[in-house]
Amino acid sequence: MGYFFEQFAQKVSAWAGRPPSFVIALLVVIGWAASGPVFGYSDTWQLVINTGTTVVTFLMVFLIQNAQNRDAAAIQCKLDEIIRALDGGRNEFIGIEHLAERELIEIRDGLEREFGNEDPRLHKGVGRMIDRR
Structure with a gap:
């Protein structure tokens, strides 16, 4: 399951950071706002957007954190390799992120x-x- 989650998180976080995802989110909010008069601005109408945004935000936190963890680990590996490869680099700095x-x-x-x-x-x-x- 770990591999599946990593692949899924990588694809979703990459897609979520692109302009089309913002446009889609904006259109959803505009559509929701435009439907207000149809539903009489009812509590249910408000609950739809509140629940939807809460669920999406909650799930995106984990996906984005996974992407950040992966990026930080990759950067750290690259920095460790630079330290190792440089003459005069102090190898004791490798792993200090822990x-x-x-x-x-x-x-x-x-x-x-x-x-x-x-x-x-x-x-x-x-x-x-x-x-x-």
Whole structure:
């Protein structure tokens, strides 16, 4: 079932991010709003859109999260390979995404101290970019 879900989630999340899906959703809402006078703006009429949007939103959360998890894992693999392949790259950085947030902050702060970049504006390249604004 895991493979089926991953394939389904990948296809749905890719489709949901395209303009035609937005147009379809917009047309559904316009159709619903236009049908209001026919149904007398009844509670049932309102319940249809409320229930529909709630169910779609609830299900899309899981599909989008699956896609984000997959993308993050792929990016992490690529970064790990870059670290491994670079001369002078520190292999101990491979897998740090599994550390607690507190530990990651400590590593970041240590790197900033090590390279003298406690204030990112001190870095000349970043300073030039900031000055362009």
